Amino acid sequence: MNVVEASGLGKRYGGTWAVRECTLEIPAGRVAALVGPNGAGKSTLLNLAVGLSVPSAGEITVLGGRPAGSRAALDGIAFVAQDTPLYKNLSVADMIYLTRSLNWRFDQPYAKARLAGLGIPLKRKAGKLSGGQQAQLALTLALARRPRLLILDEPVAMLDPVARHDFMATVLAATAADGVSVLLSSHVLTELERVASYLILLSRGQVRLAGDVGDLLAARGQASLEELAMAYLRETRTPEVPR
């Protein structure tokens, strides 16, 4: 089963294509990293996958053929958007209540145990938590939904190195324990090294490279994911215009 399938997918804002001619098959059971420079279309692609955006061209399905954004799709996907939006004036307990009410499945004991382990008080307002705690709360709520696919948009961009490490450790533990497939976007390559087993390289709205990290490294003779990505982005960068 593929957790995300796109064919000829395109999204246009005004006259600019944020994503175009995107054809992808992301297999299940992987941590897939969506990598690319700022403005490459990573968030647009993820928004299309969760149905927040509607394609301008082509189509995208998730979890083995479910239309993106459909009820069946949303039931199996947990999405943590960029900057982990939470209701700042609601307490942590209220956020748990909201997520539990809006979904069929919600593992409340897991959520509470995990937040207790992180030292996040249930009565504290979400807006009063530190950036790392907010990210952990959003991730906990997403994981407690027991999703088949976890989609994370720039999950560690705002976090300090310790928080980044903890966050990624949680994601890895979840994939190992529950078999959750993960699709995450990042422009911070070093964090992905340890976790990603599948790579999608996006640049200027188009998929430049996609495949198993091990295969890609072997085929291109690179030592690390970072080197591979850098080399590829250099190849496709805009040529300098002579003055």
Added chain:
Amino acid sequence: MTALTMPARPDEDDVRLRPLPWRRMAGVTWRQHRIALAAVAVLLGTLAVCLWIIGTPLHHAYTAAMACHPASSAACQNLAGTFNGTNDHLLGATSPGGVFLQLVPVLIGAFAGAPVLGRELETGTFRFAWTQGFGRWRWALAKLVLLPVVLAAATGAAGLLVSWYYQPYFAPGSQALHLYEMSPFATLFTLRGVAFPAWTIAAFTIGTLAGMLIRRVVPAIIATLAGYAGLAVATAGFLRERYLTPLLTSSPNPPGTAWIISQWWTKDGRFAFANPPFSLINRFCSAPPAGRGKNAPFGTFAQCLAPHGYTQWTSYQPASRFWPFQWIEGGWLLALSALLIAVTIWLVRHRAA
């Protein structure tokens, strides 16, 4: 391989086909909007207490005046004077209190309605709310039905209290006692009966649509205030008096509770003037008899101008049309609100976020 990493969940497929029950949105809506709802409760509670405090002596004075016999006795005239004196115009449509009260629907609508979608879009939390299993248009529909119903119940109750306050002014038999009479249309028409909840819902739905379109709370509130003001001014100044064809009378003394739409004079079956010119009044009405009642000036002019061939015409809406007008206004406002909700839901469903 896939089977190992994706353990089967036997009940999952059955569950997935069913939408989540609507009732789950009750608690969600309450938790997200309890501050706004509490503010509405405080606002309406304050209004209720004020109305009770100024309304109780008014009703006492009215009961005392009505119970007094014979009406022409000095004691009864005193009681009638007491009742007339309690009308301090605190709640007249154009008094400061009345103007503030007429802002209540739009204040509720703008400050409770505009953030419902506007804040989600402004702070990005719609990315959380719209990706949950409940589904985004069902989430929006639940809120846009539940919140207006709650607001309608609260403002409907407050509207009953406003009606209670005014009730003595429209009661039959007041005229015989020379008690002060008012047209039910001139006295906070929008804050009574079905108009109060209907205007509140209209303001709320304008606010939610503005929030959805503008995607920012403060500009959406301002847009709501402007949109509501336009609608309210157009209704009060143009629409409302045309709900039903006004009655026409040539009687110099139309009922004190009538809503006078316009008055004009004719001579020999042709329009003469809207108001008698001073030259005419000076010529024919040099010594006007002592006036009586609210419409004394018109009445006296009619008396002294009538022998010279002038007839005064009055088009008016009688007080008996209060409820038909309430239902007409409530009806079109609710239809408008339903349309605005439908447009908002359509936008939530189809507009790219």
